[in-house]
Amino acid sequence: MILLSLLALPLVGYLLWLVWALVAYPIPLSYNLRSLWQRKVSTLSTAAAIALVVGIFVVVLSLAQGLSVAFISSGREDQALVLRPNARYELNSTIERDRMRILKVHPLVQRDDAGPLASAEVVVVKLFPVADGTDTNVTVRGLESTGQRMRPQVQLVEGRWFRPGLSEVVVPRKMRGRFPGLERGGTVRMGGRDWAIVGTFDGGASSYESEVWSDVNDVMQAFRRESYSSLLVRLTDAGRMEAFTRAVDDDKRLKLEVVAEKAYFKELTKAGDPVKVLGNLITLILTGAAIFAAMNTMYAAVAGRTREIGTLRALGFRQREILASFQWEAVFLCLVGGLLGSGLALFANGIQAGTTSLQTFSDVSFAFTITPGLMAQGVAFSLVMGLVGGFLPAWRASRLPLTEAMKGG
């Protein structure tokens, strides 16, 4: 980060100087804009290349953000997950029934009229067919009715919640597009039996939008589980998290681990890491190519306008004025691409997609959300490309030997 800041510092200084030059230096901007327009073909092809890169950059950012939002919005400050020590994820965890009973009546666990706010849950994965013809693991969560109340971001939008003992499931609305056959009224086959789809829920952009929910005992029976996977508890106060963690640690009967729900989901955001790494790698390679394209276009512009540059110098324009002028030309060229690319990225807005989490080996659904902030980052990215790609050609333009330049090269 420090290294990045050190690298960015001269770039920011240079940009500030350019902004000042734009105001203080006399070469009119219209000269550069018209020069770009005069070379329409090379300008537009370079801008298109930059637009492509910026579009991909914005979509990758959106992907990273979509995944983060999915997990971060899943957790609450005053809720904790209890897992087997070192299990890290619910899928790897097992908790015996007798320990559940001890935990549910812990004095630090909040209670309401219906009893303790604690939900014993089981998490399994089931292979579901995807619309593209492949299969992918989907998390199936068995939970108690308390578990629904503890997740207020999850709202039923269609039908009703599942009832215990009837082999019923509810599915997230956002999964329906990607997974055929998840319509209300249909059935899914899991654990050797058919389950009726009785409702659809909206997960409020949380990771629950990647899960099929049913009754905890039904799921345990169907999948022949003797133990739960986790216990979700709401504490009497968010500030009691440490005390609850210590209490569970110290209780020799339990041998369990407490993880703050927020921290748990933060860990799960790593699900997107492989996709992000791949996306960043592709962006990096394409960025190199785009900078090269911008540089090449600007070198060609300088070569084609050598006499023009010589004339400007002869008329009295200084080297730094030529540098700023050509640098702005490169920046504008890239900004055109940046604006186009950010606009192109809008086509990805709202598209539902999924990735397989390497932590849970199951599908994580998310939606691409192209926000104005991300688009602004795309445009800023193109500005950096303009600065980097345009610097050497602009430097060359400003340093052309005057007598040679006046002759036209």
Next chain:
Amino acid sequence: MNANRFDLGGGEPIITLRGIAKSYWREALEIPVLQGIDLEIPVGSFVALMGPSGSGKTTLLNLVAGIDRPTCGTLEVCGHELNDLDDDELAAWRNAHVGFIFQNYNLVPVLTAFENVELPLLLTSLGRRARRERVAEVLALVNLTDKQWNYPRQLSGGQEQRVAIARAIVTDPDILVADEPTGALDAKNAEEVLGLMGRLNADMGKTIVMVTHDPKAAHHARHQIHLEKGVLDRAVEVNR
């Protein structure tokens, strides 16, 4: 022959060259272009620099115009010792004192005739309105008011050169330097451009130094200075 003794008429010298030499280097090989040039050109002169290719006339013009520096010698133009000026000062000096007329006009193709003429004024302290008035004035002088919003590609060669002349005089410089100003023009347009330069010299008192191969063009000057292999060969007063 001693170049100092060239008689270009009376008057205060506006251009003074003393012991000027210019060499270019090709790796370790020195290529002398000008040697031992001593010359004074009085205010208000119209001088044609002539000589065969490679004789150093364009190099001499570049030195006088402050776009190249001599290898040795001193060069005083418009009261400034050019060797003492750094690159930025020299650029400012050119803008204030020298107007350029090129063989290929060297207009910026993406700017209109008006904008091309306005370019040197952007470096001055003149405001937008004063600039516009001044540009209109010089465009009227070269009889191109009706073409002021045309781009160079929409003008004939003669019109382009007249725009270039307007650009050269818009800052009211002391000296006009012209490198083969009629080299790309047909006879009619060449005559028109040379007539205009003659009027700038006669009516406005501009000192003009013009490089040319063309004896007809040189005939419009009041003096012809011939260079031969980098040295001043002879000066001739033109009889009309």
